[in-house]
Amino acid sequence: MKKTVFAVLLLGFLSTVSSAQARQIIAESRVSDVTVYxxxxxxxxxxxxKLEKGENVVVFEGIPLQVSEDTLRAEGRGAANARIEGLAIKTVYLENNSEKWIRDLEIEIQTLERSVKKIDARSSAFVAQKEFVHSIKLGWGERISKELTLGKPGVAELGEANRFVGESVQKLEEGLFDAExxxxxxxxxxxxxxxxxADLGRNSRKEVRTAxxxxxxxAAMKLDLELSYLVSQARWEPTYDIRLSPDGKSAELLYRAVVAQSSGxxxxxxxxxxxTAAPSVGSAPPELQPWNINFPEPVRPAQGRSYKMAMKAVAPAPMALEADSMQAEYGAADSGMLLASHQSSRIIEGQSSVQFTIPKSVDVPADGSxxxxLIAAEKITVKAEFVTVPxxxxxxxxKSxxxxxxxxPLLAGVVNVFNDTAYVGKSYLKPVAPGEKFDLFFGNDNNVKVKRSVVKVRKEAGLLAGNSVSWKCTVELENFRKEEIVLSLIDQLPLAGNEEIKVVLRNSDPTATESRNDGRQLWKLNLKPGEKRTVSYQIDVDYPKGKDIVGAE
Structure with a gap:
């Protein structure tokens, strides 16, 4: 049997014009597919x-208020030729529709309040019993004080009284805690x-939408109809788990999506x-407007102006599309065929975005929860090294x-970091393109030791020389691991804020591997198992006689 797919219509292009003979059908629809941005x-x-021959108006009820009307589209598939002539969204205000709901809420509130009163009564009983036990304790205290002078009571009687008071107080305290x-x-x-x-009381008229x-x-026919639209107040964000393997050569990456919506x-x-597409950014780059520069004009006194209100012309509605431009023919197809399910997310790559399809059906309530x-689970290779900032x-x-x-791509998101079975903490991942490298830290390693000692020397200006401050630094490193490691030692030089201040790194042993413009100095070292290394260097700051510097404390 030949099937027909009806073309998609934008809401703004056509409006529904129902004739007196149009048959109205309330569609029993369900949300079947959602793509979240x-x-x-x-x-x-x-x-x-089920359509009758001629004009039919299919009504979709319960359209959310957050719908973007410009994105409303319809598409259908049936066993005979037909034409989608119009698509519109309507807002309806229901009067006094919430009276039963209000009564139900009031009954539920009263039932809960009765339950609270019962709990309060139980708590009051506990308090009374607690006061009674307290009076017994006071009475026993007076009695014991008197009888002790007479050699009474006995040890057993004292123990029984103490146990009775203690157990009673404990049970009553537990009862009060459970009641609260x-x-x-x-x-x-x-x-x-x-x-x-209260919200229902403020909104006696309930606003609902239909499409x-x-x-x-x-001809009379059965039609499978799809209605799609864009809604706000829905979002998804990525989150990651990265678990480093015991040998430090690979890691397991779990890519998850957190979805929430309150669309209605x-x-x-x-x-x-x-x-990963971003509709809010738009499909084209923004255009630059002329950037004008001129001398300021003198301020002129404000003058009154009269404005004439102009009538706005109402644009005529676009003409209905012809049947030939609205239809596309399909060849014979087997009915009832379903797509095979996938065990992992299906990934569809476009020119500028990626779409992940979750393999199982999902429930996402509209309460914002x-x-x-799970999007994907991947095993990735890592290159481990060690970093210290002593x-x-x-x-x-x-660091890996x-x-x-x-x-x-890996989108920006929170990363839960694990070193084998140990949870290290949270990190934040910036956007990472396919093939791009990024760094992750897996916590400190107690099998590699570092100790930094500093001697500060200040020299006052002489007859010919200026002032100077020196820091003589010594860093001791020791590798207690069973394998050779690569270790990056990072320190810094102060940045001179004036050309008269000179900063120099001297007597570096070994020589720094890298010196950066922000003052950071990097030594990259290979440490064999059990090896101990010492890195020493001196930081000198020279400045003119008769001047003081700040930041050298």
């Missing part, structure tokens, strides 16, 4: 409807329901896709140079 989502609803713990979620629920009740698709069918409609059992889905910390940190060996 960084700050919005494209939602697809599907419905199967039981009451707290009830009070939270009551507060939330009262807020809903209407006008279809002219050549729940996404239940949907096919979820995540896109965060739902996590001026700030007497510790040596394990990681290469993004996947075919897709």
């Amino acid at each position: 960084g700050d919005r989502a494209m939602v697809k609803r599907t419905a199967s409807v 713990a039981e009451k707290k979620p009830l009070l939270d629920k009551i507060a939330a329901l009262k807020k809903q009740l 209407e698709v006008t279809i002219d069918a050549a 409609e729940d996404w239940s059992g949907v096919n979820l896709s995540l896109s 965060r739902q996590t889905s 001026k700030l910390s007497q510790a040596v940190f394990l 140079e990681v290469t993004n060996e996947t075919t897709y």
Whole structure:
């Protein structure tokens, strides 16, 4: 049987014009597919409807208020020729529609408040019992004081009295604690329901939206209709787990997506896709406007002006598209065919973005809660080395140079870092392109030791020489690991804020591997197992006689 796919229509191009003979059909639709971007989502609803010959108006109810009307589109597939003639979205205000909801909320609040009162009554009983036990304790104290002078009571009686008071107080305190713990979620629920009740009281008219698709069918037929639209208040962001292997040569990368939305409609059992595209940025680069520079004009006194209001011409509605431009023919196809499921996310690469398809259906409620889905699990190679900044910390940190060996970019996000089974902490990953390298730190390693000592020498100006300050630094490094390591030692020189101040690194042993413009000095060393190395250097700062410097403390 030949099937027809109907062309997609933009909301702004056509408006629904229903004749008196048009048959209205309320579609029983569901959200089937969602593509989430960084700050919005494209939602697809599907419905199967039975059309009569002639004009039919298919109504999709429950369209969220956050819908972007310009993005509303419809597409259908059926067994006969038909034409989508119009597509429109309507806003309806329902009067007094919330009365039953208000009554239900009031009943639920009253039920919860009764439960709270029962808990309060139980707590009051506990308090009374506690006071009674306290009075017994006081009474026993007076009695014991008197009887002790007479050689009474006995040890057994004292122990029994002490045990009775202690156990009673403990049970009563536990009862009070449990009562408060039981009451707290009830009070939270009551507060939330009262807020809903207040919101309903402020909004006696409930605003809802519907989408209407006008279809002219050549014959009675069944139509599979898809309605898609863009909504705001939806987002996804990446998060990562990186676990370094025990040998430090590879790492496991878990790429996850955290999805949240409050668009006004729940996404239940949907096919979820995540896109790296950014619709908010636009599809083309911004254009530069002329940059004018001129002399300032003298300020002129303000003069009154009269303005004449001009009428705005109303643009005529665009003409309906012809049937030939609206339809595309399909060859014979087997019905009921489903796409095979995947065990891992399917990755679709475009020219400028990537789309991840989650293999299983997903539930994302509209309450803003965060739902996590696995995008990919990859094994990546790493190049490990050690880094120390002994001026700030007497510790040596394990750093790995990681290469993004996947075919897709790693977006900016939080990274949970593990060194084998040990959780190291959180880091933040900047955007990484496929094939690009980035650094990750896996915590400090106690098997590599560092110790830095400094002797500061200040020389006052003589007859011919100026002032100077020197720092004589010695750094001791020792490798207790069983393998040779590469270690980067980082220190810094002060930056002179005046050309009369001279900063020099002298007597460096060994010579610094790299000297950077920001003053940082890098020594890259290879340490064999059990090897101990010493790095020494002197930092000299010379400045003119009769002047003081700041920052040399």
